[in-house]
Amino acid sequence: MSEKKLALITGASNGIGLALAEEFAANGYDLVIVARDEKKLLATGKHLQKRFSVNVHAFSADLSEYDQITDLQARIDAVDLTPNALVINAGQGLGGAFINGTDLEKELRLIRLNVDAVIHLSKIFIPRLVEQGKGHVLITSSLSGSAPIPFEAVYGASKAFVNSFFYAIRNELMGSGLSMTLLMPGATETNFFKNAGQASTTVGSMKKDDPKEVAKRAWYALMTGHEFVYGSEYAEYEGEVMNRMMSESHKAQRHRIISEPDSATKK
Ligand SMILES: NC(=O)c1ccc[n+]([C@@H]2O[C@H](COP(=O)([O-])OP(=O)(O)OC[C@H]3O[C@@H](n4cnc5c(N)ncnc54)[C@H](OP(=O)(O)O)[C@@H]3O)[C@@H](O)[C@H]2O)c1
Secondary structure (H helix, E strand, C coil): CCCCCEEEEECCCCHHHHHHHHHHHHCCCEEEEEECCHHHHHHHHHHHHHHHCCCEEEEECCCCCHHHHHHHHHHHHHCCCCCCEEEECCCCCCCCCCCCCCCHHHHHHHHHHHHHHHHHHHHHHHHHHHHHCCEEEEEECCHHHHCCCCCCHHHHHHHHHHHHHHHHHHHHCCCCCEEEEEEECCCECCCHHHHCCCCCCHHHHCCCECHHHHHHHHHHHHHCCCCEEECCHHHHHHHHHHHHHCCHHHHHHHHHHHHCCCCCCCC
16 A cells, blocks of 8 residues: 555645645645546546556546535545545635526535535544644635625625634644634636636736646645645735725625626726
8 A cells, every 4th residue: 555645635636636646646646536527637647647646546526515515534444545635625605796697506506515514524534633643724715705705796605604613613723732713715727717707807807816826825834833824925915905994894895896707808
């Protein structure tokens, strides 16, 4: 059996999760990678294996489904894999007006992925790290967790939940030997905005952060024991200065300008 450390990373077939998987692999970790699209996930696994000479175990699962998370746990246990690092990263956005715009089923599904799955995966895998008395936990939240986000109302609220949950369990686990970091990316160049139906918004079409840089900052923060890290210097400014200084209604109005549907084309 491999003596290398093992990282379990969700949403590792694209964007920030893929960049995180590359960062862990570059630093010698074997990987358990999870996403829905099996074909793409297997191709990602081959790429990571070839480029970094690490072992990659790919498990396709829809993490917005409770039963698929318990099934994932069973499949990981069946091949006796014990992760030393847990990266809960898979998440989705959804753009549009909450009233008479967005679809309730899609919003509830988003909550099942961005909120329920974070709790469920933490409940399964963090106790195993606690048992080992060491290990790393990285949870991908968002700059949107510290401000109300009009036209992404449910998404922003889901990430505010993640922030509160993360700091609470991190505090509970003081002295456990675990290193736990919250990653708060700002707008990053991935499939996120296209999948959220936000291509016509200013935030969807503007220049964004490089996921590789986001992952490098996350890796450094996780390995040096920082409680949180932003995805870029700009995101840090937004989070630490603007979001801490302004009222909730002021932050909401500020964000509305870039997230309103068709804001990219409006004068
Ligand atoms: N990009 C940004 O601007 C930004 C900013 C702040 C925070 N974030 C956060 O960063 C995280 C990663 O997003 P990203 O920007 O890298 O998005 P992305 O490019 O769309 O990648 C999302 C990854 O998650 C997987 N995924 C999506 N839904 C899933 C599900 N139901 N079950 C399992 N896997 C699923 C996707 O693969 P499949 O589609 O094959 O499942 C893919 O691997 C999310 O938590 C997001 O909220 C992103």
